[in-house]
Amino acid sequence: MIESLKNIDTALFFFINEKHAPIFDDFFWMASGGLIFAPFFIFLVWNIFHIKKAKYFVSALICIALTILCCDQSSRLVKHTVQRYRPSHNTEIKNKVHTLHDYHGGQFGFFSGHAANTFGVATFLFLILGWWKKNQRRLIFLWPIIVGYSRIYLGVHYPSDIFFGALDGILFGYLIYKLFVLAANKMNYEVS
Numbered sequence: 001m002i003e004s005l006k007n008i009d010t011a012l013f014f015f016i017n018e019k020h021a022p023i024f025d026d027f028f029w030m031a032s033g034g035l036i037f038a039p040f041f042i043f044l045v046w047n048i049f050h051i052k053k054a055k056y057f058v059s060a061l062i063c064i065a066l067t068i069l070c071c072d073q074s075s076r077l078v079k080h081t082v083q084r085y086r087p088s089h090n091t092e093i094k095n096k097v098h099t100l101h102d103y104h105g106g107q108f109g110f111f112s113g114h115a116a117n118t119f120g121v122a123t124f125l126f127l128i129l130g131w132w133k134k135n136q137r138r139l140i141f142l143w144p145i146i147v148g149y150s151r152i153y154l155g156v157h158y159p160s161d162i163f164f165g166a167l168d169g170i171l172f173g174y175l176i177y178k179l180f181v182l183a184a185n186k187m188n189y190e191v192s
Contacts, residue, residue: 005160012159013087016152017098028150029100032114037143044125051131055187060128063180064121070172071120075113075165084110088155097155105156112157115165116172118144123173128180128191144169 030036049057086109087097122140129137148162157165184191 009158009160010087010093013152014093014096016149016159017087017155020098020153024153025100028153031146032150032154034147040143044129048129056184056191059180059183059187063128063176063183064124066179067120067124067169067172067176068117070176071116071169072113074168074172075111075116078111078168079106079108079113082110083108084161086156086161087158098153099155103154103156109157109161110164111168112148112151112161112165114151115144115148115157115162116169118147119166119169120173120176121169123170124177124180127174127177130191 027036045057048060052060085091085107086105088094088099088104089107089109090097119141122144125140126137129140144166148157148166151157151162152159181191
């Protein structure tokens with residue numbers, strides 16, 4: 001059973017990793033680094049501050065930082081406990097893995113810190129941006145989906161690394177949102 005799941009994970013990895021072209025190489029390299037999403041985040045920061053003002057804004061920024069800290073540290077802990085090699089470090093397949101700019105990531109990849117962080121922040125933002133329509137808020141998840149896909153495309157994560165990173169991020173994004181609501185109640189400002 002475990003071997004079958006591992007084989008499916010590897011097959012899906014190669015299905016995504018082998019589909020590369022120079023234009024996509026540049027896009028997914030930049031997506032993995034996150035800089036192409038800067039205008040989106042500038043808009044979000046402006047929107048939160050413009051609509052909700054200082055207390056809400058500062059609390060939201062602190063909670064976003066806390067979400068990233070929790071996701072990042074949980075990912076590091078699991079990576080060093082499980083010690084599953086990244087595809088780019090797996091001696092059985094690494095010669096077949098498409099990588100860019102000689103980037104191979106750290107030795108271990110389960111689970112993805114990029115996926116955990118981006119899904120964590122996206123979940124938190126989805127929950128706090130209550131004045132946006134639900135369909136608009138769902139678009140926030142395009143960001144972590146693109147980042148997660150980029151990590152497979154770049155050869156540094158298996159799909160399962162992304163999946164479990166996403167679950168970790170969603171969990172911490174939700175828990176930090178609950179903390180945000182508690183803080184809002186104590187500080188007498190409305191969460192929506």
